[in-house]
Amino acid sequence: MPEPMRPGNAAAMAALNARLAARGLDLVEPGPIEDEPMPTEPGHPEYHRQHRAELALARWATATPPRYQHADATHPDVITWAADVAADPGNARSLLITGTTGTGKTHQAYGALRRIAASGPQNFQMIAITTADMYGDLRPTGSAGAAEHRLRQLCEIPLLLLDDLGSAKASEWTEEVTYRLINHRYNHCLPTVFTSNLPPRAERDDQGRPREPDLIAALGERIVSRLAEMTTLVPMTGVDRRRTKAA
């Protein structure tokens, strides 16, 4: 009687091999079982990346107003910036998107954040706020503690979109909180997208006065030189898309 085959029974395997070899047959040794997970299975890096992307995109959708729910970045420099942040947020620059009303600045900004979410980052947390709303949150009208808490949130959030910089009424106080925010994010290498209707620095006339409104006039030199250092400037051109839509 041939010995029954049991897993791990080396003697039985050897006997069987010998009998097969005698007949000129070769039994192929069973190799290790292919048990690496597939990209669609837990344990595979791609499975976990996709899972993170789903969570991040849900957060992005919650933080994004209905008008920009379908926004995608199309400007090449904005696409490059989003890819840089997705690859290494600690080493990415910030972004300053400028241009007149309706050129698509806010659309590009939300689109960039959406691309970062879709890449499935380890940690996706964002706040998107207009500068005017931010000043509204930070005015110490109620408890000063609440305003400080909000400023801390805005300073520390891994990704911030600050929309329409320089369009709210300026004062010493707005300059101070804006500087504190920008300086903190700069020091901690936290990527920020700024949009503004104003160019950072307009041409000056003979008396040194700006020929058109600019960010220096709205925010002060100290903030603009910080911005110049930390951001990639993306000027948007073209017509007012809101008017084209309405026509």
Ligand SMILES: Nc1ncnc2c1ncn2[C@@H]1O[C@H](COP(=O)(O)OP(=O)(O)O)[C@@H](O)[C@H]1O
């Ligand atoms: N690339 C685009 N594709 C489709 N719609 C766009 C695009 N860019 C902007 N829009 C739409 O045009 C309008 C103006 O864009 P928006 O980003 O709000 O301009 P801005 O912030 O420069 O004033 C919005 O309704 C926006 O949804």
Ligand SMILES: [Mg+2]
């Ligand atoms: Mg806008």
